[in-house]
Amino acid sequence: MPKSKRLTELATPFASVVVELEQETSFVKELRGNALAQFNSYGLPAKKEEDWKYTSLWGFSQQQFSHQAIPHTVSQAQTEQLALLKQAYRVVIVDGVFSNELSQIDNLPTGLTVSSLAEGLASVQSHLGGQINIEKAGFNALNTMLMNDGVVITVAKGINIEQPIELLVINSGATENLATHLRNVIVLEENSQVTVIEHYVGLSDIQYLTNVVTEVVLAKSAELTHYKLQQESENAFHIATLAASQAAHSQWKTNSISLGAKLARNDVHTQLLGEQAHVVMDGLYLLNNKQHSDFHTRIDHAVPNTTSEELFKGVIDDKGHGVFNGKVIVHKDAQKTDSNQQNHNLLLSRNCEIDSKPELEIYADDVKCAHGSTVGQMNEDHLFFLRTRGLDEVSARNLLTYAFAVEVLERIPAGDIRKALSAVVEQRLPQGGQ
Amino acid sequence: MLEIKNLHASIDGKEILRGINLTVNAGEVHAIMGPNGSGKSTLSNVIAGRDGYEITQGTVTYKGENLLQLKAEERAQRGVFLAFQYPVEIPGVSNIYLLKAALNAVRKYQGLDDLDAIDFLTLVRSKLELVKMDEEFLHRGVNEGFSGGEKKRNEILQMALLEPSLAILDETDSGLDIDALKTVSDGVNALRSSDRSIVMITHYQRLLDYIVPDFVHVLSEGQIVKTGGKELALELEAKGYSWVNKNA
Known part of the structure; x- marks a missing residue:
């Protein structure tokens, strides 16, 4: 080049x-x-x-x-x-x-x-x-x-x-x-x-x-x-x-x-x-103002019987721009590879942007490779439901945003680290959490 | 409690409610029956304060206050409760968190402090019993993976905890087998009181065998075309909705 x-x-x-x-x-x-x-x-x-x-x-x-x-x-x-x-x-x-x-x-x-x-x-x-x-x-x-x-x-x-x-x-x-x-x-x-x-x-x-x-x-x-x-x-x-x-x-x-x-x-x-090597590769990005976050991930399954799980979630507000590019390569002979990649994004404003791209290259034939990528907005039915239960709109939006992100945190074993990271994430929500 | 006068409401320019008149006094149980597309769900949404409806005429007064001026959450805080036909699943929000946030929102409006953890749990446990729900449900995501019956029981659990003055039950019987219907109805019946009004919206008469209403209204094409006692529901069941339309 x-x-x-x-x-x-x-x-x-x-x-x-x-x-x-x-x-x-x-x-x-x-x-x-x-x-x-x-x-x-x-x-x-x-x-x-x-x-x-x-x-x-x-x-x-x-x-x-x-x-x-x-x-x-x-x-x-x-x-x-x-x-x-x-x-x-x-x-x-x-x-x-x-x-x-x-x-x-x-x-x-x-x-x-x-x-x-x-x-x-x-x-x-x-x-x-x-x-x-x-x-x-x-x-x-x-x-x-x-x-x-x-x-x-x-x-x-x-x-x-x-x-x-x-x-x-x-x-x-x-x-x-x-x-x-x-x-x-x-x-x-x-x-x-x-x-x-x-x-x-x-x-x-x-x-x-x-x-x-x-x-x-x-x-x-x-x-x-x-x-x-x-x-x-x-x-x-x-x-x-x-x-x-x-x-x-x-x-x-x-x-x-x-x-x-x-x-x-x-x-x-x-x-x-x-063989039997296992990776869990997770991530969460919360973007606002004009923040730009780009995650490029790559998992090489080089030999048979290896497994990978990947979950990345993004919450993007204002003029934020998120990028997720997830490459999973199953090399020749890497039979019985089991891989699952998920990238889900919640867009909170009209001006934000997400580019989500799963990239699977599979050169073996007896493998299980799943992937999913979604981009969505706040669910209006969920919002209305919470408001009918007395939560004001800001609290309801925050709660739903946190609920979306929390899946990544819930994959962390319960304990001090999960607690500390959850607190940091909650603090970072638009109104500083509940 | 609730007074609806000549209520007209449209969505996307299409008029759904065309002059509803309804008065619900404290302690009364009303059933609103009607075929699909008659405006039943629109009426419950408009009372609960869902965005997207245009009120073109009429008034809705709740405890002397203009309900239409209030946001959905303000209505809830004042004691209006909607039990949904299709309760939403919200993974990531635990049931217990929702219950606590909802109760505290209502208490805050009433000028009360948040309940402490122990009092809250004691209260919730007593309400769980009412709808025969296991405590394990508290720690699951809201309705996440719940069966149809469990979702409806969860709605009644929320109602039992929030103790609304006016409860709108939107097709609470839909998707329930007989056992679940009985549990849900028992829960609702236990919540009947002289200072609480209940409006049940339903397609079928079946629910009314379990929760016996004081009044039955028939909704057709956005208007209440007939009002009677509980026997009206039986008549409807026997003759079908077309009978009402012909006699309207």
């Missing part, structure tokens, strides 16, 4: 930014070099590319991003307040930099390591870059060129970590147009289990870019429960790739809740590489 002149000749000369981790190995240097070459030849994705058809980067390309963060003043008390969970191991990254003082990762149990990218890289180097493609993938290339921090989590064989880990990524608002490029690596060895929450928060209404890649490696029978809560500032760009590979009998449950940002693009991808 020819490079897009318009978008490679950006106002921000990303290619001239130099990043180096402490004691950076030649392996990482080489990755960066390759990524730079890719970025230089392909640049950022243009709208004519199928994967970016509904998401324009024109506005993005006009921004002057900075890679120099001004010191912030985020305090322990603030992180305490911002955190989704009180009972969790907490890793805090502020303005793109891991904060040892704000993090709470002392006294980790045996078998669990949680560290900054620079510190943890050596232990996961063989996996770095293994889950993502940097060819013709501008943001992944950019992230690889410029990754400067993030978190590395490893769980040793047979270890079950009860307490969840919250990765709290804060933009303090201190630096106008700050660009951060984070790389997280989560590696679960055989038979291990852990819960990880990625939580992105913006504290101001300034413009900035969070460009994050999270790579997940699940060995045989490993189980990762993963949540992502995106509450960036209303003027932020949030560009994320979340990519996993799953060995036999592994289970990955991931649920992305996208509430903030002016433009949010999430690529969620897993490869089911061993």
